[in-house]
Amino acid sequence: MRPVRHLSPRYIWSRILWKAYHRRFPFAPYLNPQITQTLDRLIGSNSQGLETGSGSSTIWFAERCGHLTSIEHDAIWAKRVTDWLTERGLSEKVAVTLCERSPEGTPPSYVDTIMNLPESSLDFILIDGKKRDSCALAALPRIKPGGIIIVDDVHRYIARTKPSHAPFARDMPNGNASSK
Numbered sequence: 001m002r003p004v005r006h007l008s009p010r011y012i013w014s015r016i017l018w019k020a021y022h023r024r025f026p027f028a029p030y031l032n033p034q035i036t037q038t039l040d041r042l043i044g045s046n047s048q049g050l051e052t053g054s055g056s057s058t059i060w061f062a063e064r065c066g067h068l069t070s071i072e073h074d075a076i077w078a079k080r081v082t083d084w085l086t087e088r089g090l091s092e093k094v095a096v097t098l099c100e101r102s103p104e105g106t107p108p109s110y111v112d113t114i115m116n117l118p119e120s121s122l123d124f125i126l127i128d129g130k131k132r133d134s135c136a137l138a139a140l141p142r143i144k145p146g147g148i149i150i151v152d153d154v155h156r157y158i159a160r161t162k163p164s165h166a167p168f169a170r171d172m173p174n175g176n177a178s179s180k
Contacts, residue, residue, distance in 0.1 A: 029057035029126065031152060039124065040064065042148060048122050050139065052110050053129025054081040054096060062090040071097045071113050071129060114138040120145070128152040
């Protein structure tokens with residue numbers, strides 16, 4: 001059964017505001033609006049970025065940066081995102097990299113794709129796909145000094161030593177998500 005202890009009036013009000021925000025800005029990243037506003041100020045037309053997990057954020061980043069590498073494991077979703085980019089004239093600014101599962105069913109090679117990027121080459125990185133903990137570690141050497149890394153929903157992937165009331169938060173006995 002899904003935990004419900006987080007369903008406070010404050011949480012419900014925040015979710016309503018979040019839904020309204022994304023209705024108004026459909027291609028905004030699915031991040032806290034304040035973080036999105038900060039990113040909007042930090043990302044410039046010459047910025048180089050990486051995101052793991054393509055989606056609406058791909059469009060939003062492409063509208064602001066010089067170049068974006070977007071890693072996706074789902075071929076149908078990657079095609080949809082590529083179509084959105086083409087419709088908006090942004091496809092030249094984005095390299096959508098598909099990391100498909102092998103016939104044996106091994107996990108997508110998000111980490112391998114990140115490891116192939118040059119060190120200190122990225123101004124921003126959004127980790128929002130498979131194996132977030134491993135991707136974040138692989139991304140560290142790729143960020144430029146002063147760059148920013150965002151790991152979305154980090155509490156679901158990286159184990160905490162202190163208890164959390166966040167839904168689906170991982171604790172130390174369960175370990176990091178990629179280690180399971």
